[in-house]
Amino acid sequence: MKYAGKKLLSMILTLIAVSFVFFLVFDIIPGDPAIAKLGTNATPERLEALRAEMGLDKPLLVRYINWILDFIRGDFGTSYSYNIPVSDMILDKLPISVTITFMSFFMVMLISMPLGLLCARYEGRGIDTAICALGQITMSVPPFFSGILITLFFGIILNIFTPGGFVSYDKNIIGFLASLFFPALSIALPKAAMSVKLLRSSLITEKAKDYTRTSYSRGNSHMQVLCHHVLRNAFIPVVNFFGMALADILTGSIIAEQVFSIPGLGRILLTSIMNRDYPVVQAIIMLMATIVMIINFIVDIICRKLDPRIETGGRA
């Protein structure tokens, strides 16, 4: 309980710090939302009127405190550019980004667990070497590039999917999942390669330990030993990695969304930064920061479950 409280407090402090830094950054960078909105039709009078309407005529600290108070009340404000509530915008797009993140995450697990086990089982043999070599290559291709390759190969040459053929989730859920499959794959590939490598080395380390020999001596088969005994212990560094990977995938989806023309949170984030649409940017940043912190928290708990020796209290 004490641990959870400590963790919560540190999360709140981090969020406050994150939000303030972003407020400050947007105050410093050139361009302002009123100019962005009026474009070449701007006149000094109209700019002034619009700034007042957006509340930008107040000093930084006042704006920040107002924003925090509204935020706590659950009011994320109204988008400067679209004139619609930020919460509506985010709620509309959140399912897209969440789906692509989890899809990609499951792909990482789906690919890395069997391959990792296989490599550890046949350590040093042909199959191990082949997978490791392939992994090395996959790892070094950045998602935006593999994205382009995948689109070219599966989309244009093989014609398996329509490039840019995003289908909205409220129209056709299967089509929606289908349109996210290849983007998710492009994010998953390098992460999967990394986790194969990690899982493999972690398994090999554990395999050399005494308890493994004991378990063999009790007549267990190779796979039984690996899956039931070694895997559990080898998992701790891997879970930590998965936690980081999940956070990475979430942020990596911003790039994949660009390459595959998917209108998710990442796209809104980027265009809102361009348009200086601060309320939207702030809300998305806070959301992402919160999700990353929650993931870390969950990872801590899982590690503690896997290995009660871990003193979670000290990690806060």
Add this chain to the structure above:
Amino acid sequence: MKKATTRKLAMVLALSLLSTALSGCNNASDRTGKEDSSHITVGIAQDLEESLDPHKAEAAATREILFNVFEGLYKPDSNGGLIPAVAENCVQSPDGLVYTFTLRENVKFHNGNTVTAEDVISSIENCAGTNGNEPLVPAFSNIDSIEKIDDKTVEITLKERDPDFMSYVASVKAAITPAGQTDSDTNPIGTGPYKYVSRSVQENIVMEKFDEYWGDKAYIEDVTFKVCADPDSLVMNLNGGSVDMMAHLPVSQAQQLSSDFTVLEGTMNLVQAMYLNNDFEPFKDQRVRQALCYAVDKSEILDITSDGRGVELGSSMFPNFKKYYIPELNDTYGYDPDRAKELLEDAGYSEGTLSFTITVPSNYPQHVDTAQVIADQLNEVGVKADIKQVEWNTWLSAVYSDRNYEATVVGVDASNLAASAMLSRFCSDASNNFINYSNDEYDSIYNNAQMESDDEKQTELYKQCEIILADDAANVYIQDLAEMVAVRNGYTGYEFYPLYVQDMAKIKPSEAE
């Protein structure tokens, strides 16, 4: 316990496998809809990053889409003329101050209501700012009063004569919307051939045919404007089949399209130039500006950046303004590097002593490319031009608002079909005179043109303004960029407008011909 965990894990894996497998086989069904030409997906390079209230529409990209939903009392046609829309006709008083509009019978809003004189008055008042706000259409601050004569007649009185008043009336910004509507930001209701259905931020805008439209009805039932923000994946979207039509394509991309598309060529209706800050010390000297004009080879720029397509320009007017455009001005300064060197020498800049920075908005590759060719060409006459790429918003605030720059390459377009849309910014006191141009002769001729009531004389005066800009080398004029429109075979009827307009009501399936 151990077994349970593994089993759960296996379940999760199996489920995700299933979902991926399912998703793999579904795509075939998505493609079958393509043959059906009762709907069309039109690619747009950026979302309408604004509210959908036409009176608040600032970006050309928004107005060109909302053109399908909204109409003013008048509206532009594809020849550059103005045609009656919500109004049936308009009579102007001899002194040019009073405009009497007769409303068309039975024009319906998309919500089913008939347009009344009250709707017209409230729309115009909203644009004019008579409700105490800043005027949303700045030219409407000139409106003295607007009165309802009877149910079908509305009279607008101006404070001062404005020969361009009707151009503003005909713009999408002055659209007629229902009086008293409170949700105009999110629920646009107009009188146009298409009615708004839905929007999803950064994804699409959907419209459907309005069956009770007063004029020629649209051919295509549903139109989806799909945001294709990434220029690299654009060609893939077109060739891959998710987009049927796309305007404003650069030449390089149009060339990569498959034979499924008909590519139409037009111009972007803007004046691309290296705009010079006339307050920057070297550019205060006419000889320096002229030297830059002589040093730049426009045809080489066109060849390198767009395969020779585009129309070379010599002043601030583009060809689709047929009435005012003077093609000969393009020859004011032929390519002549020796003459350029002489002029620079005269002005006191021997070879290698003049250097300046060209600030270019990085989101416009066509301007960045042109700037690069210009910099190379200037280098040959001993002028050093550095290129600084900035983000669009930085450009807006630093270059356009603060005028804190030396030279910039951009395209300047017209918001309506009046000559003033191109020429007013060069008056020394104009608030949008971002090049700090100041020429007494220009100011007085422009003012005379604005006062002139005889159309022919007025046109002549506007032309003189263009000639001054050319002779005085106010800027280094380059071109009106080529614009390619790709239309999938199966659809016809695309029409170019001299303004930013994508008129979907004219598009029809081929078999309907």
